[in-house]
Amino acid sequence: MYGKAAICLTFVILFLVSCSIYIGTVDLRSYFFPLLQSPPVLRSLCATGRPLRVYMYDLPRKFHVGMLDRRSSEEAAPVTMENLPPWPSSSGIKRQHSVEYWLMASLLYDGQDEDEREAVRVSDPEKADAFFVPFFSSLSFNTHGHNMTDPETEIDRQLQVELLEFLQQSKDYQRSGGRDHVIPMTHPNAFRFLREQLNASILIVVDFGRYPKTMSSLRKDVVAPYVHVVDSFTDDDPLDPYESRATLLFFRGNTVRKDEGKIRVKLAKILAGSDDVHYEKSVATPKNIKMSTEGMRSSKFCLHPAGDTPSSCRLFDAIVSHCVPVIVSDKIELPYEDEIDYTEFSIFFSMKEALEPGYLVNHLRQFPKSRWVQMWKLLKNISRHYEFQYPPKKEDAVNMLWRQIKHKLPGVQLAVHRSRRLKVPDWWRRKR
Template identity: 20%
Template structure:
């Protein structure tokens, strides 16, 4: 017969989900499932119906794909804009979901904002471009869960860069007004793949790459494979010149020109889906200039390939992915200011050649160690011991909302230390115990 002490200890056993419960709205299908069913309307240039399959992972890739550049298991032809679907699939299987919103630490809004935005990006009818976002805000405003904290405990994953949701309501510019239509929506926490330096409520998370493992063994096997690779090229670039976007013109042109003249660099202009992986796995350093936005999916393809990323602007990674990448960027990457490459004609290759081989080996090992942190595991996987990009992001959202709850209990508003200008959100780089960050090496940007 169990002792009274044993029974009491079982009764008072700590709830493993305490402080981690998430309530997920059962949204009307027009906000998610209907958008998937209308996948053929999202883009005329790509097969989005293929991309939304398998919970947003896209079609499975068998046999390691072309050239055997991917794992034998867990590889998918994943599109960079499917994160809202991928996140929803994980959340449906989250071990701490609750049907009681009063018990929830965070309230999750499974709106496929990225699919909606993509469907209307070129639509000159602004009312049509904004319609579903405004419909969502009207729907949320009627919910007691939203009114309880004015949305301060709510989470939304956009699936695209923040820039696609920041159009001013009185503007005819790019994107829709999801993040600007109503001041109340700014209380929610947004996760995007390319965050804005001006807004305190959006946070960058990794682009989905092509490996979505179901076991620890699949991850460690891949990491070991990346350690053993013989990398024939010193550096490489997978990309082409840009006629538009923040990385247009000289920056990419210089990279392409210098690479083309070097016998130690390999260049690939064709970037269809997972094709660049073979190139990234064959080089020690992978160039990551800016693209349409500040960030690139290729950054995370490079990490998956065990290739040391080289950045030319701090907002391409260091001031974006502060939740997922180490604060000391020198441990896993190389930074060459874009002004040195464009204005001062620095040789990229000379910078890389000067790095001692022992340091290169240490950096590559750090990159390989980061692989689990920046990938999105299969939603049905069980028993994994590592935290993936979803786990890391949700931990930080739970922490952020907890601080907001404590502030509300004290009768004050918790606000991220963003001044509304191009602050680059330095507050997210604060060391433990710091309250304010001083002069910073990235101030000039």
């Protein structure tokens, strides 16, 4: 009798657990996945299997590399691995919004084994998992006028109009409603005139600070890191890394920002007078970028308050400088967060905590040296995931982003399949 009762009870428990897993209330990965982590920060769900097959549209040069060199002719040969112009070394702060360039370059490059790549270009759209739209929307904003009254802004608007018309006439775009199309928009003002008309696509953004809640979300979009503008710290190997960095907390940048970025002015007053804190108002010039490079490399912690949007290039400058980021934000989105746990190498403060006099600095002064050294070592290990380079390398920023796109595709396919339920097939119309 007791045996039958035990069997029945076991069956009921298994049935309830199965139902919970099916509807998503129980996630067994949270119990078993820690056993599979190697290294501890990187947790890839789609790192194995064949590369993502990507079809890249062949757009006129004015939509992409033509903006790098306005003297180039639209009749020039198609962009290839051999004739791809390098990203200009004199671009300065524009480099931080160049994700679009590096993604395009990675698809042009064919000199790497497929098992080391997350995405490969295919020439047949029927064989593609995703479609890449090589429009440099961020560079277009930076190149064709920064405000609505600038006459050159009309060029940016016209490019957006032409691109939208091109996509709407594409059978591949029509088939999915654009859902399987990948479009970079990393500048907060990129594609600002017609952005909402491309909302169905997978957008590559740096955060959602300029996007309405009804438009973009982590469900379909990919958060990219800014491309760092300081030089990477490649020979960071002192005997005592903690003591070799004399400054406790470092910040150098513009203190006049919008929205949450207004906290920068308040922090300047709160942190003033601390001998071990360097908080300086600055603008991005080649000389100042070099000084920021030196300052981050000689500091234990680097402050990352919100800018005009929750994220900024400063966070990724800190990572490649192996300076432990101190993130002050209530709603920041971070790249690769389904694979990387930022709490393992960063410290987070709410806006309220950061504005409490003495709270932030006292916490950092009491931070255990051993724990800081662990974070420093981890920064050295994961900084490769924030490197944009050509040719691309395994596990660099470009490959990480393609893998993030791969993560979104099951949900994209689900949305495409559901949308087709409502469409009446042509043969049914003819039959009626």
